[in-house]
Amino acid sequence: MTTINGFINAINDELNKNKEYLTELDGLIGDADHGINMARGFNAVVTKITDEDTDIGATLKKVGMTLISTVGGAAGPLYGTAFMKAGGASVGMTRLDSETVEKMISLALTGIKDRGKAMKGEKTMIDAIEPALEAVRVGIENGNSLIECLEMAIVAAEEGVEFTKSIRATKGRASYLGDRSIGHQDPGATSSLIILKAVTAHYKTKVLEV
Amino acid sequence: MVGIVIVSHSKKVAEGIKDLAMQMVGPEQKIICAGGMEDGGIGTDAVRICDAIQSADSGQGVVVLVDLGSAVISSNLALELLQENGIDTQVTLADAPILEGAISAAVQAFIGGSMKEVVEAAELAREVLKLL
Numbered sequence: 255m256t257t258i259n260g261f262i263n264a265i266n267d268e269l270n271k272n273k274e275y276l277t278e279l280d281g282l283i284g285d286a287d288h289g290i291n292m293a294r295g296f297n298a299v300v301t302k303i304t305d306e307d308t309d310i311g312a313t314l315k316k317v318g319m320t321l322i323s324t325v326g327g328a329a330g331p332l333y334g335t336a337f338m339k340a341g342g343a344s345v346g347m348t349r350l351d352s353e354t355v356e357k358m359i360s361l362a363l364t365g366i367k368d369r370g371k372a373m374k375g376e377k378t379m380i381d382a383i384e385p386a387l388e389a390v391r392v393g394i395e396n397g398n399s400l401i402e403c404l405e406m407a408i409v410a411a412e413e414g415v416e417f418t419k420s421i422r423a424t425k426g427r428a429s430y431l432g433d434r435s436i437g438h439q440d441p442g443a444t445s446s447l448i449i450l451k452a453v454t455a456h457y458k459t460k461v462l463e464v
Numbered sequence: 465m466v467g468i469v470i471v472s473h474s475k476k477v478a479e480g481i482k483d484l485a486m487q488m489v490g491p492e493q494k495i496i497c498a499g500g501m502e503d504g505g506i507g508t509d510a511v512r513i514c515d516a517i518q519s520a521d522s523g524q525g526v527v528v529l530v531d532l533g534s535a536v537i538s539s540n541l542a543l544e545l546l547q548e549n550g551i552d553t554q555v556t557l558a559d560a561p562i563l564e565g566a567i568s569a570a571v572q573a574f575i576g577g578s579m580k581e582v583v584e585a586a587e588l589a590r591e592v593l594k595l596l
Contacts, residue, residue, distance in 0.1 A: 291507070319511070322541065326507025328534035331541045334510070369537055426533060 256460040258313045259305050264456035266296040268448050276448075279441040283428040287327055288441040295325035295333070308348050314341030328426055329442060332366050332379065339365035352393065352400045359387045359407075370425060377423035377435060379442035385410035386450060401461065404454040411447045418443045466573040466582045467494040467520030470566055471513055471539050472531045475500035477562075481529075485566045489574035495566070496520040508535045513542035517555055525554035525579040527586060529566045554579055558586035565589040 269276075269292045276289030299320045307313040318338030322330055340358035347354065363383050367373060374384045389410035393403030418440035426442075428435045468485070472478040478499025485495055498516035501507045513528070520526045530536050539557055546553060556579060558565055565586035572585035 287506075322538075323502060323509050323511045326501050326505060326509075328537055330507065331510055331534060331537045335541060369541060 256457065257305050257308065258310045259303050259307055260460070261453055261456055262296075262303050262313070262317060263300055264452045265449050266293075266300045268452035269293050269296050269445065272445075272448050276441050276445055279439060279444055282438045283423065283431055283435045284441065285327070285427050288329060288445065291325045291327045291329055292333075292445055295321045295330065298324040309345065310347045310350065311341040311343070311345030314338070314344065317341070328370070329379075329445070332370055332442075335365040335369045336362035350400070352390070352398075352403050355400060355403070356387070356390050356394060359383065359390060363387055372425045375421060376425045377418050377421050377428060377440045377443075378425050379440070379446040381418050381421075381440065382411040382414040382443035382446040382450075385414040386446075401454070401458060404450070404457065408447070408451055408454060411443075411450055415439055415443045415447050465493060465522060466524045466569075466577065466579055467496065467517075467522060467526040468566060468569055468573060468582075469513065469516045469520050469526055469528045470495065470497050470499065470562065471508060471516075471528060471535045472497075472499045472562065473506050473508055473535060474531075475504060477531065481563050481566050484563065485570040488567055489570050493570055493574045494520045494522060495570060508538035510538040510541040510545060513539055514545050517542065517546065517553060518551065521553045525556070527569050527573070527579065527582045528555060528557045529560060529562045529569065529586060530557060531562045556583050558583050560586040560589050564592055 273289040273293040277286055280286050280288035299317050302316060302320055303313060314337045318334045322334035339361040343357040343361050344354055372378050372380055374380050386407035389406040390403045393406045419437060422433055423429045423435040470478045470481050478497035482495045482497050496516040496519045498513045501509055517526050528539050530539050543555055568589045569582050569586040572582045
């Protein structure tokens with residue numbers, strides 16, 4: 255049986271595994287704290303969530319509030335907003351379908367864009383999340399399963415992360431570097447991809463167990 | 465009196481700015497710091513900013529001064545959180561240099577300026593030249 259707690263723990267494990275990697279990426283174009291900040295945030299999150307938390311929406315809101323208070327960098331309010339908005343689309347739910355997942359990602363993305371006043375192509379997490387959302391929509395239209403939709407989203411997000419290497423940062427600390435930010439991949443887009451991969455991998459193992 | 469909140473990534477920066485601004489006003493002027501994270505680390509925390517805004521408010525509203533980047537994002541999120549929780553404190557973010565803005569805002573608030581006047585005083589600090 256999958257619980258939302260299982261998913262949150264899977265995200266925490268992957269972010270901790272990639273802590274140095276994300277920090278290294280951030281060191282090249284930012285303030286070298288993204289991996290440390292994300293790991294610190296999710297380490298705090300997992301102490302507050304248990305298997306007793308079954309309401310997906312309420313749990314994600316709790317995750318968001320915890321990230322706001324523990325992450326530190328811009329990723330704190332941005333991911334905090336994203337998780338709270340995703341929670342708003344899944345209040346009272348204990349299971350998810352493709353349509354709900356689409357709505358969750360869609361609201362999370364809008365939340366990030368409004369909060370950060372950013373759009374696609376500015377070398378941010380949006381460059382991974384927006385293509386992922388579009389892929390999920392295509393999957394739903396084609397009648398694909400949720401797993402297939404998520405796998406398509408991963409491919410799209412990977413391409414999005416790759417794309418961030420080719421562009422100049424215009425938001426956040428990396429924007430101080432101007433053209434020197436070109437050639438480096440965005441740490442925020444990378445952490446978004448890591449989260450998406452963690453969720454998908456966890457979901458796959460659980461579905462296979464059933 | 466309009467209250468003032470100082471949002472900085474660093475606890476020490478926020479406290480230092482408060483110390484400087486308090487020299488210009490009486491002890492009854494509310495200047496509340498929301499500097500760094502709960503554990504003393506560098507960063508901004510929307511929840512701490514919410515608390516600071518509520519502590520700074522004595523009914524006439526609160527002006528928030530911010531440093532860089534995520535200080536703006538976290539402060540905007542704090543305003544949304546206050547609204548969601550039904551707290552109707554009048555709050556404005558000043559688009560001003562944090563140190564000079566805090567000092568001008570504090571002086572204006574202390575002499576009984578309105579919200580609008582305090583924000584304007586803070587934002588005028590952008591125009592102050594240092595090397596004439």
